[in-house]
Amino acid sequence: AERPWVCKPIMAAPPPSGTGEPAPPPPPLQYSVLLQHLVGDKRQPRVWDPATLGGIPCPPKSEEQKMVERVMESCPFKAALACVGGFVLGGAFGIFTAGIDTNVGFDPKDPYRTPTAKEVLKDMGQRGISYAKNFAIVGAMFSCTECMVESYRGKSDWKNSVISGCITGGAIGFRAGLKAGVIGCGGFAAFSAAVDYYLR
Structure with a gap:
């Protein structure tokens, strides 16, 4: 007599046998073509419009504004x-x-x-x-x-302030001698570095 609690192995069904030819493999991805569209010559330039990003669109600067900026800089x-x-x-x-x-x-x-x-x-x-x-x-x-x-x-970094501070302090201190110039250079350089570090 068969026991109902005994598990019987389940055999997998054999794959259906087709008479047609197997499907051709997909064509390989051409990375060179993809790179040309991403970073190559075929890449389309993207124009960033501030209005689309939620910002205020700014008109292009006029020649007078550019001249004023050059003077101020x-x-x-x-x-x-x-x-x-x-x-x-x-x-x-x-x-x-x-x-x-x-x-x-x-x-x-x-x-x-x-x-x-x-x-x-x-x-x-x-x-x-x-x-x-x-x-x-x-x-x-x-x-x-x-x-x-x-x-x-x-x-534009902290070295500019240190170098200019040393030159300025040295130029002012050299009127009183070489030692005063060296002290002035070091003092102004340290002070400029401290101020630049605090402001940045």
């Missing part, structure tokens, strides 16, 4: 802008330091005489003008040197 304009900014910053710094200095307006020949408000304001103005001139010269030298170094190297 030139070294003389950057030097002049840094000179004006340095003059304003130096004047404000000079007036601030004169305001907290207790010896402003005092006459060394008569130290016991109390200076008048006019003398104090005159001394503050002179110190502000002196600081403004120095800051303007340093700013113009640094900006012009950095622009020239960047144009020569063709790169």
Whole structure:
């Protein structure tokens, strides 16, 4: 008697025998043709329209706009802008330091005489003008040197600030001697590197 719980092996059905010829294999993919359409000569240029990406379409720049951009990116304009900014910053710094200095307006020949408000304001103005001139010269030298170094190297990185800071500090310090020039070069280079690292 057969046992119902005994599993019997199931034989796979033989494949149907066809009388026709086997199907031909698919043609191989020609990668050279595919590459020509992707990165080769047959690649179609794609025009990016900001309007399709959700942005605001911008019209092409006119010749006047291009000329203004060239002027603003030139070294003389950057030097002049840094000179004006340095003059304003130096004047404000000079007036601030004169305001907290207790010896402003005092006459060394008569130290016991109390200076008048006019003398104090005159001394503050002179110190502000002196600081403004120095800051303007340093700013113009640094900006012009950095622009020239960047144009020569063709790169915009922290090395431009370090090189221009060293040149500016060395040029200012060499008036007091070789040692002062070396110290000025190293000090300005370190300060420029720190400011560039903080701003970037």
